[in-house]
Amino acid sequence: MSHQPLRETPRVVAPSFRWVSRLILSLEHSFQRAKAAGRAEEDTRVRIFLIRIVFGALFVALSAGAVNSALFRGEAPTFGVGSPGAVSRADLVDRNGHLLASNIEHHGLFIDPAEVWDRELAKTQLKRALPKLSDSRLQRVLYGDRRAMVMGGLTPQEKARVHALALGGISFEPEDRRVYPLGPSAAHVIGLTETGGKGLSGAEAAFDADIRAAGRMGEPFALSIDLRVQGVLENELRAAAVENAVKGAVGIVTNANTGEILALASYPEFDPNDRSASMDARMNRAAAAHYEMGSVFKSFTVAAGLDAGYADLATTFDASDPLKIGSRSIRDFHAQNRIMTLEEVFIHSSNIGTSRLAVEMGPAVMRRYFQNLGLLDATPVELKESAAPVTPRNWTDTTLASLSFGYGLMATPLQAVAATGALVNGGEFVPLSLRKGGQQGGRRRAVSAQTSATILQLMRANVIKGSGGRADAPGLRVGGKTGSANKLVNGRYSSVHALGSFAGVFPTDGPADTPRYVVFILMDEPANYPRTGGFVAAPAVGRVIDRSAGFLGVERAADRWRTATGEKIPQPEDLTEAAQ
Amino acid sequence: MTALKRLFDWKLRGVRVVEIFGAVIACALIFSVYVTKAAADRENRQIASLEAEIADDAERVRLLRAEIARLERPDRLESLSRQAGLQPVNVEQRASVGQIETLAPANEPAPSPAAVDAAATPAATAATAAARAVTEARP
Numbered sequence: 088m089s090h091q092p093l094r095e096t097p098r099v100v101a102p103s104f105r106w107v108s109r110l111i112l113s114l115e116h117s118f119q120r121a122k123a124a125g126r127a128e129e130d131t132r133v134r135i136f137l138i139r140i141v142f143g144a145l146f147v148a149l150s151a152g153a154v155n156s157a158l159f160r161g162e163a164p165t166f167g168v169g170s171p172g173a174v175s176r177a178d179l180v181d182r183n184g185h186l187l188a189s190n191i192e193h194h195g196l197f198i199d200p201a202e203v204w205d206r207e208l209a210k211t212q213l214k215r216a217l218p219k220l221s222d223s224r225l226q227r228v229l230y231g232d233r234r235a236m237v238m239g240g241l242t243p244q245e246k247a248r249v250h251a252l253a254l255g256g257i258s259f260e261p262e263d264r265r266v267y268p269l270g271p272s273a274a275h276v277i278g279l280t281e282t283g284g285k286g287l288s289g290a291e292a293a294f295d296a297d298i299r300a301a302g303r304m305g306e307p308f309a310l311s312i313d314l315r316v317q318g319v320l321e322n323e324l325r326a327a328a329v330e331n332a333v334k335g336a337v338g339i340v341t342n343a344n345t346g347e348i349l350a351l352a353s354y355p356e357f358d359p360n361d362r363s364a365s366m367d368a369r370m371n372r373a374a375a376a377h378y379e380m381g382s383v384f385k386s387f388t389v390a391a392g393l394d395a396g397y398a399d400l401a402t403t404f405d406a407s408d409p410l411k412i413g414s415r416s417i418r419d420f421h422a423q424n425r426i427m428t429l430e431e432v433f434i435h436s437s438n439i440g441t442s443r444l445a446v447e448m449g450p451a452v453m454r455r456y457f458q459n460l461g462l463l464d465a466t467p468v469e470l471k472e473s474a475a476p477v478t479p480r481n482w483t484d485t486t487l488a489s490l491s492f493g494y495g496l497m498a499t500p501l502q503a504v505a506a507t508g509a510l511v512n513g514g515e516f517v518p519l520s521l522r523k524g525g526q527q528g529g530r531r532r533a534v535s536a537q538t539s540a541t542i543l544q545l546m547r548a549n550v551i552k553g554s555g556g557r558a559d560a561p562g563l564r565v566g567g568k569t570g571s572a573n574k575l576v577n578g579r580y581s582s583v584h585a586l587g588s589f590a591g592v593f594p595t596d597g598p599a600d601t602p603r604y605v606v607f608i609l610m611d612e613p614a615n616y617p618r619t620g621g622f623v624a625a626p627a628v629g630r631v632i633d634r635s636a637g638f639l640g641v642e643r644a645a646d647r648w649r650t651a652t653g654e655k656i657p658q659p660e661d662l663t664e665a666a667q
Numbered sequence: 668m669t670a671l672k673r674l675f676d677w678k679l680r681g682v683r684v685v686e687i688f689g690a691v692i693a694c695a696l697i698f699s700v701y702v703t704k705a706a707a708d709r710e711n712r713q714i715a716s717l718e719a720e721i722a723d724d725a726e727r728v729r730l731l732r733a734e735i736a737r738l739e740r741p742d743r744l745e746s747l748s749r750q751a752g753l754q755p756v757n758v759e760q761r762a763s764v765g766q767i768e769t770l771a772p773a774n775e776p777a778p779s780p781a782a783v784d785a786a787a788t789p790a791a792t793a794a795t796a797a798a799r800a801v802t803e804a805r806p
Contacts, residue, residue: 122754132675139689140787143689143692145694146693146696147696148698150696150699153700153703154699154700154703158703178729178732185736186732186735186736187736189729189733189736190729191726191730191733192726239675243730266733268733268734268736268740269736269737269740269741270740270742271736271742272740272741272742296782314741315741317741318740318741318742318744318745319741321741322742322745325742515769561758561760569804580681630755633755633758634755642763643758643761652689652758652759653758
């Protein structure tokens with residue numbers, strides 16, 4: 088029996104395995120010694136035994152590991168991908184969490200004609216269950232040669248109706264659809280998405296990426312609007328629009344301090360769930376339509392004059408005769424034919440007075456203030472519909488006179504609201520926003536805090552003593568400015584085609600940082616006389632303020648003119664008149 | 668080594684005890700792996716079923732929320748309120764919390780029979796209550 092020479096332990100071995108090599112070699116030595124001693128059978132048995140032990144130990148170790156990892160290790164495996172409740176587009180909610188738009192699973196109806204037994208019966212029953220099903224499409228699929236979709240967008244109720252027919256060859260496939268449960272309410276603010284889910288208009292387009300990101304997180308996306316105020320605005324705007332038989336109307340409520348749009352309505356309305364709505368109804372007139380606003384602009388002219396030091400409340404303007412600029416003669420609608428103070432110019436809405444002031448300020452000053460009030464650029468709001476104004480090319484004296492009382496510049500209602508907000512919030516231009524909390528940045532000084540306080544005083548006086556009396560709401564210290572303008576039709580201003588507006592603010596008292604709200608209503612081409620803002624728009628503004636003040640946290644209180652319940656407080660001049 | 672060898676050579680009916688022991692352990696391990704995997708599979712199926720249920724419930728919640736929003740539409744509520752003869756609250760109808768004590772009821776209500784009863788003796792109260800119960804029970 089030949090002995091094979093034992094090889095020595097290799098020198099280059101990893102230190103951690105050296106002891107294993109030595110163990111195996113020592114075992115081999117013992118086996119060879121046993122063989123040499125004539126006990127070869129024991130050598131074989133021991134080898135088999137050792138191999139069994141090694142395999143047994145390995146198997147036990149693997150089993151223990153498997154049991155451990157299956158039962159005791161780590162957390163439960165995750166099955167879903169991303170956040171629970173993730174959707175392609177987030178729910179849109181108002182500032183208080185009320186639902187405005189949501190993605191709801193709809194179903195596509197499929198038919199496999201090979202599995203339909205009685206096609207005529209199936210056709211009759213399906214038409215009865217789904218009256219809006221297209222006849223030609225149903226006929227084509229039922230008598231076709233392959234499975235095909237007959238109709239998409241079935242609601243769960245419609246699906247249940249078809250399912251209850253128990254017809255063969257019918258199947259459903261889920262599809263995600265955007266629904267607007269409020270129908271026409273806030274439709275212009277919310278906007279629309281296309282079938283593929285991309286935002287087309289309104290907040291859906293303005294915040295498209297943010298809405299998708301929130302959807303992936305399974306969280307809703309909050310807009311700045313308050314559905315309660317929105318409801319009040321829409322109901323009052325609709326009532327006023329019907330009463331005045333208007334062509335179109337706009338209503339806006341904003342927080343002047345933060346720039347948040349709390350409500351926005353455009354008339355005529357449309358239902359975003361109805362894809363056949365006309366383009367005219369779909370147009371958001373607050374952001375995309377231009378108007379020569381009329382006397383609402385007098386607030387901006389008077390503010391510029393006060394702020395630039397060209398006038399104070401006691402400064403007088405001669406409005407006893409029409410103002411001649413070149414061949415043009417400027418008259419007053421409510422002619423007083425006398426010399427008036429600036430306050431009287433504002434309250435009696437004197438075109439002559441504001442024209443004189445504008446001409447005195449000159450184009451540079453007027454342009455600077457109009458620029459700072461955001462009247463020469465598109466409103467910096469998130470809405471993609473926000474249109475740029477139509478501004479005058481040459482700022483001549485006659486242009487300045489026109490601008491001073493709201494002609495010669497076509498602005499969007501949102502521009503007028505943003506500029507009014509800057510006049511009443513302490514003098515800062517704040518970009519409007521549909522995002523809850525408002526936009527960050529973009530603020531600039533438009534007028535001084537002192538000018539802002541004076542404008543508030545003038546606006547309140549205008550409601551108490553001037554053309555805005557119908558906008559007052561008991562105890563809410565409403566101020567504002569009416570606007571009435573004739574529209575340009577075929578190159579001429581027509582007295583038949585007019586618009587009336589009212590830019591209101593409340594409350595007008597309190598310190599500079601008091602939260603103030605701007606309520607703006609515009610009636611385009613009212614059919615009933617009188618067509619001025621004081622009659623067609625101011626009453627609606629008053630009702631909106633009266634009904635929404637509670638939602639906005641504005642308490643009713645007395646001021647120097649009226650009690651908290653709206654009764655008149657006698658003024659010194661009243662007593663003087665009574666004594667005479 | 669002798670003890671080990673004796674253990675190794677220990678046989679029952681010609682089969683080594685070591686081998687029987689090994690086979691029993693192997694069977695136990697196989698069975699435990701089967702039980703473990705079956706339990707894990709059962710839990711997986713339960714988790715999948717619960718997740719599907721959660722997804723269905725979430726969809727149902729979304730649907731119901733949309734239905735609530737539809738029913739609470741401002742124009743619908745206003746229209747229903749007007750049909751019911753309701754109108755926006757007038758300024759004279761409002762009061763702050765501080766004014767509650769100063770508000771007088773429009774018509775002073777007459778003292779209720781219960782208040783009169785409470786002032787009477789307990790026996791009389793019980794008799795009155797029983798009499799009232801009889802009166803109310805009559806058609």
